[in-house]
Amino acid sequence: MEFDIAKWLNGKKTDTVLLEHVGDFTSDYIDSVLPSMENQLDGVSDGVRKKVFHIFVECIQNLYHHIEPISSLKDDFGSDRIGAILLVKDGDGCRITTGNFIKKEKEQFLQKKIDQLNTLSPDEVKRLYRETINNSAFSEKGGAGIGMIDMARKTGNKLNYKFYPVKGDSNILFYSFDVLIN
Numbered sequence: 001m002e003f004d005i006a007k008w009l010n011g012k013k014t015d016t017v018l019l020e021h022v023g024d025f026t027s028d029y030i031d032s033v034l035p036s037m038e039n040q041l042d043g044v045s046d047g048v049r050k051k052v053f054h055i056f057v058e059c060i061q062n063l064y065h066h067i068e069p070i071s072s073l074k075d076d077f078g079s080d081r082i083g084a085i086l087l088v089k090d091g092d093g094c095r096i097t098t099g100n101f102i103k104k105e106k107e108q109f110l111q112k113k114i115d116q117l118n119t120l121s122p123d124e125v126k127r128l129y130r131e132t133i134n135n136s137a138f139s140e141k142g143g144a145g146i147g148m149i150d151m152a153r154k155t156g157n158k159l160n161y162k163f164y165p166v167k168g169d170s171n172i173l174f175y176s177f178d179v180l181i182n
Helices: 005-012 027-039 046-066 071-077 104-119 122-135 147-155
Strands: 017-023 083-090 093-103 160-165 172-181
Touching: 005 017, 005 083, 005 093, 005 172, 017 027, 027 046, 046 083, 046 093, 046 147, 046 172, 093 104, 104 147, 104 160, 104 172, 122 147, 147 172
Parallel strands: none
Antiparallel strands: 017 083, 083 093, 093 172, 160 172
């Protein structure tokens, strides 16, 4: 599998890196990173700090629940469930970047969902959030599909994403996701 996570991650380091992790997202890792992540937000306003923490939790939960096990990753990383998260200070706010390998069949679903959210006004996002909370059944992975809607609602910013091909496996993509919090 040829996708250079380190090179991708270095391209995302545009300002002060507050937190970075590449690897498996186990419950032990999540339990250890959340308290330390909060300490990294010194100098960030209280309003932004609360949003960053909320969205960071949502992003890390997405990685925990939705990383695809890819057997060819085990040799390079010691695990078949590899993802990345980066928290960067960005002006007066922060940017959270996540990345993980996905099956190509999920590309269209993710693209459609994010593109739809990005066309909505803040009021329309709030309305969609309320409708989704009131009308959604939970999926087999526990969510009601509200994570991205909530991120768009909390930040008021567009969600950015990109899919990268993985050389040698046309059924796998690397999915990069960015959210700016200010």
